[in-house]
Amino acid sequence: MDTRLYPYIREPLEDFTLRSHACLIPHLKMPAYARSSNNEKLFTRPLGVNEKYIHIVSKLTPSPERRGWYINSFATLKPRGTLTCSSLPAILRKAWCHLRYQQPSIAAYLTADEQNLAYDVPDAKDREEWLSQSFIVDRESENARAVIRSPRIPLYWTCTFVEKSQEVLCYTAHWRSDGIGALQLLDSLFALVANAGLQDPEELPWGEEVGRLALNIEDIAEVPVDANAEHTQFAKKCLETFALTEGAVGIPYLDAEMPGGTQLARTTFSEETTKKVIAKCKEKGFSVTSAVNASVAATNWSFAAADRKNQHYTSTARFSFKPYIPSPYNGPAYASALLTTGWMISVSPDQSWEDHARYYHTIYKAGLSRKFIDSYRVYAGAICDAVAQAPKVVSAAAEVDISSLGIVEKYLERDYGSGDWGLEILDVGEGVETLGRSSGLFVWTFGDRLVFSLAFNERFHEMEQMEAFVKAVEENLVRELLID
Incomplete structure (x- = not known):
């Protein structure tokens, strides 16, 4: 890799990454949450530095009723057999309670000093109280997008069933999970819904779940x-x-001091075009994510004001820790855990689209080095120190970043259960609460179709602008890959 082509890269790529994933960490017994000396039902542990960093960032907004980077993950359901639309809310509620037993971290919460995570082993009354706060049946909203626009700062993970659109929307602070984990959590929930013989949650051996806290x-x-x-x-x-x-x-933005709701602008490729994109990328030797990243960069320059078109483009190189950690932490059993990281990378408008795509591919393919992992407490701690000093104002940044989920079916099935009692997943979506001028293009494939979904704030960008942006990314990708 000739880093001279990229004058904004300050260090050689190899300093940050390793071309092999051979640094898998051995499985050792990890320390558990500590039981409170004053309350035998209360268990706590300190926040990790990665969790602290994301938590601090979530509060860097002037809005008192919203938090940045909270995750929205949602799916459209089609019940089958004796599992009907009318029975779905009650079954979902029962499954959500079971999910707490399987993955208790969905009910963990921040202590008052915001330095620790806490979990209470619930009795029957506690479970009902938790369900009343965390499971919602929304009969008014037209769809999940309408719910996403509304202000919310929940204490726990929440699950909302939007009755009119038959969508399930899970919502949580990013310091509790990440994009892949949110999909895995939906998968676990739907598997429980599809179990026609699901037992009464009251019969579960509550207390044992503490050993599964993330x-x-x-x-x-x-x-x-x-x-x-x-x-x-x-x-x-x-x-x-x-x-x-x-x-x-x-890219250009509207002047505003206070953020509004998060909106999503989306485009979905046809199956035929998706196949052609995948084939062309394979032929050229880089990933679809790398190609899309290059097209997002190109579209930022295309949409930029005239006096900014020669500026460099910066995005986040995002990685999951999952390939580098042992079972069971690397699997769906720990969906409610923050297992993602990254750093900033930059490219110049002077180089070609293909140069950019190959550069991004080199970074994504390399992954994380053992040196990066060993330095992570210091790195994340330094970020905490830096962002802790930042004022609670809207950031001046206005770039469109990228986050790739890859193939959704790796984490979420398209069908659950049997013909007599089951679910079909018609569609999925994901994004984060976006409270500044910057925005994020989420990329995935589901049902053999490539999807771009751009999360942005309605006070700083209009839907017309952002729909045009995602369409321009699509057109740039197709054009650069020479697809008819």
Whole structure:
């Protein structure tokens, strides 16, 4: 990789990544939540530094009724057999209670000092109270998108069944989970719904679930507690990549001081075009995500104001820790855990679309190095220190970033149960609460169709602009890949 082509890259790529995923961490017994000395039903653990970072960022908004980066994941359901539309809300509620037993971290919450996570082993009354706060049947909203626009700061994960559109919307703070985890949680929920013989939650051995509470990534990955000089220096280099956001291209935005609701602009490719995109990318030797990243960069420049078209484009190189950690933490049993990371990368408008696609592919293919993992406490801690000083104002950044979920069917089935009692998943969607001028294009395939979904804030961008943006990304991708 000739980094001279990319003058905004401050360090060689190999310093941040490793071309092999051979640094899988050995499975060791991890420390559990600690039981309170004053309350035998209360268990707590400190927030990890990665969780702290995301939590601090979520509060960097002037809005008192919204939090940034909270995750919305939703799916459209079609019940089958004796599982009917009318019975679905009650079955979902029962399954949601079961899911708490399977994955108790959905009911973990921040303590008052916001330094610890807490979990209460519930009795019957506690479970009903939790269900009243976390499971909602919405009979008024037209669809999940309408719910997403509304202000919410829930204490726990929430599950909303939107009756008119037959959609299930799960919502949580990003410090509790990530994009892949949110899909895996939906998968677990739908598997429970599709179990016609699901027992009464009251019969479950409550208390045993404490052993399944999710730990922080630093403990799971055995990141050294005491950093050495090499870790500190490497973490500094990672942190310095955030300087690449300064002076980046961005797109025009509306002036506003207070954010409104998050909206989604979306385009879906045909199956035929999706097949052609995949084939062309394979032929050229780079991934679909890398190609889309190059097209997002190109569209940022296309939409930029005339005096900014020569600025560099910065995006986030996002990675999951899942390939590098042991079972069961790398699987769906720990869907409610924050297992994602990243750093900033940048490209110049002077290079070609294909140069950009190959550059992104090199980064995504390389993955995470053991050095990065070993330095992670220092790196995430340094980010915490930096963002803790930031004012609660709308960020000046206005770029469109990218986040790829890959093939959704790796995490979420398209069909559950049997012909007599089952579910078909007609559609899925995901995004994050977006409270600034910047926005994020989420990319995935589902049902053999490529989907772009752009999460943006309605106070800073109009739907017309953002629908045009996602369409322009689609057109750029098809054009650059020479697809008829």
